[in-house]
Amino acid sequence: MWNSPEEFLAMGGYALYVWSSFGVCMAVLLIEPLSIRARNRVIIRRLQQVHLADQFDKEGSN
Amino acid sequence: MSNVNNFSNSRLINWFKLSSPSTFYPVAGKLIPIFWILTALFGIAGLWVSFFVAPVDAVQGQGYRIIFIHVPASWMSMFIYLVMAVWAGLGLVFNTRLSAMMAQALAPIGAWMTFISLWTGAFWGKPMWGAWWVWDARLTSELILLFLYLGFIALQASIDNPRRADKAGAILALVGVVNIPIIYFSVKWWNTLHQGASVSLTKSPAMAQTMLLGMLLMALCFWMYAIAVGLMRVRTIILERESHADWVRQLNEVRK
Numbered sequence: 001m002w003n004s005p006e007e008f009l010a011m012g013g014y015a016l017y018v019w020s021s022f023g024v025c026m027a028v029l030l031i032e033p034l035s036i037r038a039r040n041r042v043i044i045r046r047l048q049q050v051h052l053a054d055q056f057d058k059e060g061s062n
Numbered sequence: 063m064s065n066v067n068n069f070s071n072s073r074l075i076n077w078f079k080l081s082s083p084s085t086f087y088p089v090a091g092k093l094i095p096i097f098w099i100l101t102a103l104f105g106i107a108g109l110w111v112s113f114f115v116a117p118v119d120a121v122q123g124q125g126y127r128i129i130f131i132h133v134p135a136s137w138m139s140m141f142i143y144l145v146m147a148v149w150a151g152l153g154l155v156f157n158t159r160l161s162a163m164m165a166q167a168l169a170p171i172g173a174w175m176t177f178i179s180l181w182t183g184a185f186w187g188k189p190m191w192g193a194w195w196v197w198d199a200r201l202t203s204e205l206i207l208l209f210l211y212l213g214f215i216a217l218q219a220s221i222d223n224p225r226r227a228d229k230a231g232a233i234l235a236l237v238g239v240v241n242i243p244i245i246y247f248s249v250k251w252w253n254t255l256h257q258g259a260s261v262s263l264t265k266s267p268a269m270a271q272t273m274l275l276g277m278l279l280m281a282l283c284f285w286m287y288a289i290a291v292g293l294m295r296v297r298t299i300i301l302e303r304e305s306h307a308d309w310v311r312q313l314n315e316v317r318k
Contacts, residue, residue, distance in 0.1 A: 001114060008113070012124030017189050021128045021182040025135070028174050032291050040298040047305060047316040054311075 081160050083300045084309040090293045097290035101283055108279030116272045128186040129273070134281035135178040139207060140242050142172035142288055146214075147239045150232035160296075162228035163303065165235060166218060167296035171288050173211035179204060191255060199248035200256035203241060210238040224303055 002008040011018040079085050112130035119126035146168040153162035183201065184194045195201065214231050221227035249258045304310050311317075 014125035017125055017185045018127055021185045024181055025131045025178050028178055036294045043301045044315055051316055
């Protein structure tokens with residue numbers, strides 16, 4: 001169907017429209033899990049700090 | 063007493079038990095990689111069919127290939143809203159924490175799917191209709207769907223008490239369901255610039271088999287993606303909202 005990579009990229013003259021659609025779609029689908037991972041790291045770190053503080057408290061009271 | 067326990071444990075999966083965040087959290091963690099693998103498999107197959115198998119369109123040339131993300135994203139934007147409303151409604155009726163968290167986890171994915179649908183629609187409309195945007199019934203109702211998602215997210219974020227936020231959000235989500243049939247039937251009920259349904263449940267699709275196959279594969283890819291991302295976000299929400307629970311403090315990732 002495609003005779004050369006250039007022809008594929010040109011998309012029969014619709015390159016701007018096709019690649020803007022697929023590119024933005026790809027970017028959105030990548031940003032989502034990355035932002036969740038960042039949010040997950042924040043909460044895990046906070047919980048770890050709470051855990052450390054609890055341990056200090058226990059050692060202090062012994 | 064032990065007989066009673068045996069009876070309830072003999073079920074294949076104890077659904078009632080799974081509705082508690084502490085049991086659901088590790089199960090969700092195990093499911094996430096499976097859904098990412100399925101997303102990748104359907105995505106690769108779908109893109110391959112979209113670009114290398116599906117023939118060029120007689121009228122729209124290569125530009126029609128936007129259909130392979132536009133239609134699946136639009137389907138998912140409506141489907142995720144319904145799933146979100148069901149979870150929110152279950153949370154409202156049974157007062158279960160996890161259902162409300164599921165609804166909360168799904169809203170941003172639905173909003174992004176709606177955004178992708180509108181964005182790709184604009185980039186398809188420009189070369190084919192000559193306009194990025196028209197105030198047509200289908201486009202306008204889809205834009206309202208985006209506002210419903212954003213309204214749900216903003217409403218929940220603006221109420222400090224999480225249980226009250228869940229209830230208010232659930233009512234908004236349930237009222238908003240009325241918009242879904244409006245979007246779906248808009249191309250029938252009104253004279254619109256937007257074309258009619260390419261795939262219908264009642265008649266055979268008016269398109270080449272390979273085009274349909276590409277769209278279905280991409281839809282499955284988006285579906286698996288939505289489940290994977292939904293599970294990831296619901297796990298984070300569980301940790302945030304249950305941070306004072308003992309089981310959260312006992313987790314391996316916390317005790318490091």
